Amino acid sequence: MSIQENYNYIKSQLPDHVQLVAVSKTHPVSAIQEVYDLGQRVFGENKVQEVLEKYPLLPKDIQWHLIGHLQTNKVKYIAEFVDTIQSVDSERLLLEINKEAVKYNRTIKVLLQVKIAEEESKFGLEIDEAKALFQQYLNDEFPHIEITGLMGMATFTDNEQQIRKEFSVLKNLFDELNKQKSLETLSMGMSDDFPVAIECGANSVRVGSAIFGRRDYTK
Numbered sequence: 001m002s003i004q005e006n007y008n009y010i011k012s013q014l015p016d017h018v019q020l021v022a023v024s025k026t027h028p029v030s031a032i033q034e035v036y037d038l039g040q041r042v043f044g045e046n047k048v049q050e051v052l053e054k055y056p057l058l059p060k061d062i063q064w065h066l067i068g069h070l071q072t073n074k075v076k077y078i079a080e081f082v083d084t085i086q087s088v089d090s091e092r093l094l095l096e097i098n099k100e101a102v103k104y105n106r107t108i109k110v111l112l113q114v115k116i117a118e119e120e121s122k123f124g125l126e127i128d129e130a131k132a133l134f135q136q137y138l139n140d141e142f143p144h145i146e147i148t149g150l151m152g153m154a155t156f157t158d159n160e161q162q163i164r165k166e167f168s169v170l171k172n173l174f175d176e177l178n179k180q181k182s183l184e185t186l187s188m189g190m191s192d193d194f195p196v197a198i199e200c201g202a203n204s205v206r207v208g209s210a211i212f213g214r215r216d217y218t219k
Contacts, residue, residue: 003031006211007038014205018198021065021086021187023208025050029057031212036062044086044206048074055081067151067206069123072096084109086151086187086206089123091133094142101144108144111151111187114173116166118155127173134177149185149204150174154193163193167200174201 001009007022014020024032025046032043036059045051046068055064063083070087078085079100088094088110101108112133115124125133130150137147152170154163167188174186189197191210198205 003034003212004038006213007035007040010207010210013195015198017203019185019204021067021204021206022211023067023190023206024054024212025068025208027208027212029054032058035211042083044208048077051082052077075100079106079108080104082108084111084148084185086111087113087123089113089115089125091136094133094137094145098142098144106144107146109146109148111149111185112147113151114170116152116154116169118162118166124152127169130173131177134180138181147181147183149183149187150177151185151187153190154188154197156192160196163196164200167197167202171201 011020019042020040021042021044022035022040023044032054041061042063042065044065044067051064051066064081065084065086066078066082067086070085070093072093075096079097085097085108097108097110112130113124114130115126134147136142137145150170150173154166157163170188171186174183177183185204186202187204187206188202189205191207194205194207
């Protein structure tokens with residue numbers, strides 16, 4: 001199927017309340033523009049260098065989400081324009097984002113990335129770490145940051161029961177923190193598992209290959 005057909009199909013699968021983050025990593029500006037022209041405004045990139053190359057070449061009303069692991073020394077390059085950083089996994093990173101946001105007189109939206117998968121390779125905060133950071137946020141320790149929700153990735157497996165269990169862990173934490181301060185975004189689910197994620201309470205999904213096709217990993 002074409003990108004347009006893929007995009008329209010994915011959109012048809014999403015309830016109205018679920019945000020689509022079109023994951024455009026490794027895909028060319030022309031493909032992003034094509035999806036933009038279909039009405040999409042929220043795009044996700046994994047690497048700072050890649051979003052820096054694409055940002056000047058595309059419409060300025062795109063909401064860029066950084067969804068990959070972010071090193072503190074790279075925050076300064078995206079602080080001026082990034083809409084949301086979904087992959088906050090340490091206090092050190094929060095402090096750096098806050099520091100860079102001050103320079104641009106901005107409040108940067110972030111999601112706390114929580115480790116819910118059993119795979120060792122996945123980044124993320126442990127549940128207790130996420131709760132502790134959220135308390136620091138409520139104590140106004142990061143005045144130029146708005147924590148708008150949580151993000152997580154399930155184990156890459158065909159075991160749907162395990163995926164549901166992991167997503168449910170994140171949903172429970174979201175509900176707990178939401179009682180302390182209203183949160184907007186529960187970001188979980190990708191091309192292979194977003195229907196399950198939505199059933200488990202996700203209201204934002206990160207879909208790439210199901211829209212753009214297989215990625216060019218030679219880049």
